Amino acid sequence: MLIKLALGNVRRSARDFSVYFMTLAFAVCLLYSFLASTDYLLALDLTAEQRLYYAKSGEVLVAFAVFVAVIFAFLIGYANVFLVRRRKREFGLYELLGMGHARVSCVLALESASVGIVSLIAGMALGVALSPLFGLVAAFVFGVPWTPVVTVSFAAAAQTALAFAAITVVAALRAVRSVDRCSLIELMRTDRAPERRVASGRVAVGVQRLLAIALLALVWGVCLLAPGYFIVFIIPMGFIALGGTYFAFRVLAARVPERLRARSERYYSGLVPFTVRQVEARIESGCTALAAVCVLMAAGMCMIVAGLVFSVGLRSGDLFESAWALAPLAYACVFYGAAFMVAAAAVLALQQLSQAADADVAYRTLDRLGADAALVRSSVRAQVGVSFAIPAVMACLHCLFGFALIFVLSIMFASEGFVLFAAATVGLTLAILIAYYLATSSTCIRALTRP
Incomplete structure (x- = not known):
């Protein structure tokens, strides 16, 4: 049985x-x-x-x-x-x-x-x-x-x-x-109550903005100006990038809703207030997950491009004699990057499904109030879309600096094809995110709009 x-x-x-x-x-x-x-x-x-x-x-x-x-x-x-x-x-x-x-x-x-x-x-x-x-x-x-x-x-x-x-x-x-x-x-x-916001006052947000700027400037500056140190201390740099990204997301979470509410003619339209409040309701835990996903995604893209560039460089210059011995390292780098990207997209999807389960009561209330089904579906898609788009954009911003470092290394290794590798990797990342976004938004809509 x-x-x-x-x-x-x-x-x-x-x-x-x-x-x-x-x-x-x-x-x-x-x-x-x-x-x-x-x-x-x-x-x-x-x-x-x-x-x-x-x-x-x-x-x-x-x-x-x-x-x-x-x-x-x-x-x-x-x-x-x-x-x-x-x-x-x-x-x-x-x-x-x-x-x-x-x-x-x-x-x-x-x-x-x-x-x-x-x-x-x-x-x-x-x-x-x-x-x-x-x-x-x-x-x-x-x-x-x-x-x-x-x-x-x-x-x-x-x-x-x-x-x-x-x-x-x-x-x-x-x-x-x-x-x-x-x-x-x-x-x-x-049932879960909305999370309590901490350190959300103007002074606290200002301090977080300064921390985000300082930490991200440190990581990006070392990446561009002292690439050798960045490679040696890449793990500590990753944690610093995680902290800077976390504070940046908290600042966005505090300031963007304020800007939206300031434009009342656009804010009080359809279910925009409800959608914004639903995003804010899980912002404390959400920023931590989004920051981790962002850094993981950026690391994955950089690893794939670096592995491909390194493999091409092995076949030319002084490393030719060691190409066969070092090729497994480059290949592992490509696969680790792919694993990171799948993991990042999956964590995003699962986080959104979890938050959808928490929001079930709110959507049932919305249904009893007679909200239009199309607007409800649009609200769900918007919430999931924001959670996918923000870390994706920030990850691409991180990659601008990571790709710059890899480009310099590609010149040193006499490697060709960097632009093609970078474009293909970004395209692959977006394809994975779109696939997970479609599956996640569809599942959330079914879960939240069942009769």
């Missing part, structure tokens, strides 16, 4: 699971493709010496894959926390019907397992279907001729299945534990 209930929940909530499913499938696809990289290369027309080298380089890439798996472990854990938090009232109803904590936890574990299995199959199928494209990236980075070949790597599939199973089990256990630790009252009390 529990299996039937779990599968029924997944089928009934298939659309609500869409973003979660998309994230898991992308994670599997990237992890499988990374582990299958050498198989992509070995499927090409290579010399015996190249085959020997690339077979050995697979061991290096497997070591790099551990970090990719860690990234997705945190991401899937975050996604499971979102799902549990959103469905606490449902789990509470199960307990009211006499199921008990153990059976509710079992249903949750079975749901995670079923979604995980489907995502694993879909992700691997996507990885196989896109193997010619991933093979193109591998062939380009390693500097070998490429022909479109569909490749199936059973070894990579087995490694991916084991890693993904371990990640899913750990994430499911965390989710089950979070439900077990909640009392029935806590499960049923899902």
Whole structure:
């Protein structure tokens, strides 16, 4: 009965699971493709010496894959926390019907397992279907001729299945534990009041503006004027950029609504006041998540461009003799960047779905007041769009300075194609964000406008 209930929940909530499913499938696809990289290369027309080298380089890439798996472990854990938090009232109803904590936890574990299995199959199928494209990236980075070949790597599939199973089990256990630790009252009390704004006065906002300017000027200035120090201290610089971005977002969150309210003829139009208030209601926690996503996205774009530029530079100049040995590093850099971008987009989507669950009561009230359905849908799209657009624009601003550093390095390495790499990477980032935005806004609209 529990299996039937779990599968029924997944089928009934298939659309609500869409973003979660998309994230898991992308994670599997990237992890499988990374582990299958050498198989992509070995499927090409290579010399015996190249085959020997690339077979050995697979061991290096497997070591790099551990970090990719860690990234997705945190991401899937975050996604499971979102799902549990959103469905606490449902789990509470199960307990009211006499199921008990153990059976509710079992249903949750079975749901995670079923979604995980489907995502694993879909992700691997996507990885196989896109193997010619991933093979193109591998062939380009390693500097070998490429022909479109569909490749199936059973070894990579087995490694991916084991890693993904371990990640899913750990994430499911965390989710089950979070439900077990909640009392029935806590499960049923899902409504949340708007967050309390702190440090939102004029003086506080002024101080935050100065902090944002100082921190961002420090990061961007070191990046442009002392690139060597920036590379050496890149991790501390990342945290400084995170702090500067956080304060910048807080200033925007305080000043933009004020500017909108000052223009009453545009502010008091349709559901604009309601939309602005909904965005403000979660601004305290929202700025932290948006800043983290922004820096992660910028780091991902810079890593992809740097990996591609570095791979081209390896085939020319003094590094030519070491090209084969260093190519796995460049390839790992490209895949880490892709993993960062998928993680950033997924965190944005899950954050918006979580906030949509919190806003359910507000939208039910809006419906009872007779608000036009089209205006309600526009309000939801606007809220989700703002949360996607702001970190994307700020990430591109960070990348202007990061790309400038990479451009200087490309000149030093005698590498060509920087402009093409940068444009393609930004285009890929926007495509990922648009895909997640469409899925997220559609899911939020269904959740908030159900009859």
